Amino acid sequence: MRLVILGIVGTVVGLLLGIGIVEANVLPPQASEQAVNTDHVYDIMVIVTMGIFGLVTAVLVAALVLFRERRGETRVAPPVHGHHGLEIIWTAIPAVIVIALTGISWKALSDNESGQADMQVTVWGQQFDWSYDYPDLKLTGVHQLVVPIGAKIDFDVESKDVIHGWWVPAWRVQINATPGQTNQLRVTPTKIGTFKVVCTFICGSGHPVMGTNVQGSIPARIKVVSQDDYKKFVDDAVAKAKQEASSPAAAAVAVFTKAGCGGCHTWGAAKSTGSVGPPLDGLSSHPDAENFIRQSIEDPGAEITQGYPDAMPKDFKSRLSPDELDTLVKALAGGSQ
């Protein structure tokens, strides 16, 4: 009897504690449909499991207080070896609870991924930056992700080198960028604003600051805008892409941005502020600037600037076309004008 009352009290206290944790709401802002569904599962799980936690803790603490051996005590414990009824109850009830939790999780998962997508964006992870392609608009190498509110978006996440993890905490979703395959993620943004993107998978010396060049602060940010603003963004971006095709300086910046160089390097012309690798302004003063720059891109390990790690990917020679490489080398060697 004593045990039953204690169990009930412990469970209730645990449930209240669970409600308290849910109410304390430490999660980031809820900015997608997926976040709403996931948080719903989270709330239920927290409350139910905290009930179990309360039960166990109450019985444990009460037992330690009630049955602790006192000095001079001659009490003998009853030689009880078990109780089938109790054992069946504490197998069956947790079984029902975990099956129910599995059910609501499954439901939320399929809701999160249901329906036809309205648009598609490709996310590229690389050491140490993110970039985005809009295949429908033929836009590539966009640095700051801009998406419209309310659209069901399929993100195809890919990597150019090692594994990265693309996580938008406010959207409650993440998926690895795995080289050699395309991983998919569905998001329906429901809030306008800027949200951070975090790399969750260790990818090298730039991992903690991956993508800082976008705003110069940890971490990188993405933008959700209204449908009208999105149209404006699309028009501007398409016009800019056309302009880049005609001016060599702008083309060099485009190559630089698309290749993700700004994740690690500071270069005034591209407004990048990365600090994993050496800054690139003022390279024109090098006695043999063009060859030095070309060598540093094609074979980065050949000559390491003092104070910096040998962290630059070694395969830019194959990632950039000969034309792109020429454009970039000339622009870097000629100063940032």
Place this chain on the structure above:
Amino acid sequence: MNVFLRPNLARCLWVTPFTSLIFMSLTLFIRHWVGMTPIYDSQQMLTVGYISGVLGFLIGIGAFDTWFPWMIGAPTRPEDHSQHGAYSWRDYFRFNTDHKVIGLQYVTTTFIAFFVGGMFAEIFRAELAHPGQDFITTQQYNGFMSQHGTLMIFTFLVPVFAGLGNFVIPLMLGAPDMAFPRLNALSFWLLPLALLIFLSSFIFESFEAGWTGYPPFSTTGPMGETLFEIGIQIAGASSIATAVNFLVTIITMRAPGMTMFRMPLLVWANLATSALVVAATPFIAGAQFMTMFDRVFGTQFFVPSLGGDVLAYQHVFWFYSHPAVYIMVLPGFGIISEVISVMARKPIFGYRAIAFSSAGIAVLGFSVWAHHMFASGMEDWLRVPMMISTMLIAIPTGIKIFSWLGTIWDGVLRMNTAMLFATGFIFTFVIGGVTGIWLASVPFDYHVHDTYFVVAHFHYVLFGGSVMTVFAGVYFWYPKVFGRMVDERLGRLHFWSTFIFSNLTFFPMHWLGLEGMPRRVADYDPAYEGWNTFISISAFCLGAGMLFFVYNMIHSARHGAIAGSNPWGALTLEWQVSSPPPIFNFDVPPRVVGGPYRYGEPGAQHAIFPEETVPVHEPAHV
């Protein structure tokens, strides 16, 4: 014989480099002979040098002194006990076949790894106390972080239970030793080598892809990564050999009368664990061979541009490394069952349910691996089945928790240090179990995967869970090993500092993960500074509290009160012999007559020692 020729550490000093040099020269010769240029390849030299060095060390220490003559057909003595038992402290630094010596060698070595790994954590917690780069670079951080995980898992938590089991299990079974004593000694001596191999990678730039070593980051990483791969092979071989030994010992060497359901629950737990180790460990060996071949021989298992599959590594890796979580906690469950029943003076509640739940966890443990890969981009359909099996595994774990509560309810609880750790374990482990259920939910995992929430979860399971059980076991069996009692006052201080500061260190990590802090970062959003500073300070206090433990262990071995053979009034067999036990364990073979937990039953006995040794009746062979 000269000290450099006898089998001992002095002989290792020259045999190890000598063997390495022979094999390295042979490699150079072969490369020259077949016309490879250049004839020197640093990766290959490193690999050949280290692996042959391990062989050389084992020859030096005397692992093959019996086997080599036997292999070539030279006469050997089947009843050769010259390598058995500790007569002086020097015997602890030799190839010793006594399971009690090996047990102590194991536990000491693993605790050295624990403290070194802990120091690495303190170093990177110092870096993380404040955002921005303060003491160490990101690369150094990655190195320390990877070493911390690797040492804690492969050279502490997995082998420490092999050490405790080594000392206790043959005694519990009423056996004179393990089934294969020489293999047992060989398994032990591989362990310090694995530890040295991991640590020596600092010389070549430490591996930095974490203890998980995912390619392509690991296959393109610095030279130290190759040493990580070799170290895992060595630690894994040690682990497998010990598990085979436990399986055979438990199945074939039980005292007369000890039926399966009269075995103490630690033995059941070790049986389940050993089965897991034997079945699962070859997978991590395979995974590490493949990454090593990619690095050293230029194979393309995990090179996506050449048709390799990066995800394949993760499946193979976790097919071991999830069961490894149970390898690191099931024996701990066994320890808790022993400690709680003895200290509550009450039979364990639901013996068969606990025994079967160990077996259930071992079986189910093989069907949950991909829950580590929900966010990896694996096949979509795999997610839900893995979520179901992961949720289900909470049931046998819950049965154990409730059974322990049933045991202490109505008991007469002796709240000494071992019991404090056992009950403290229940509290912290339940928190780890609860967050485990949350993480099993795929949509929630999509939010917190690879964040500090996961770091919090597995530290609750592995520190709040496994490490607490290790301490419970160490305090519980210390009087048996040394014949002296530990200082209870220092023990309490150690418990309370560990309990309070581990919670203060690991609990706030849940918050950081939910808010948005990823794991394995040397730097973070300044918004998280407050909790990170708090965590770092708590981690320093947690580390400092370990000094109580170290001092207590060393001091009590000499100055503790004399323990006598059975200070806790326990029924299991290891407590029925002197402390420390005789060199061959039992002067009179015991006969088991009842269950191991018959506390509170007047006059109940688990085993008797017949005055005259009755020859065990062997069934006549036809």
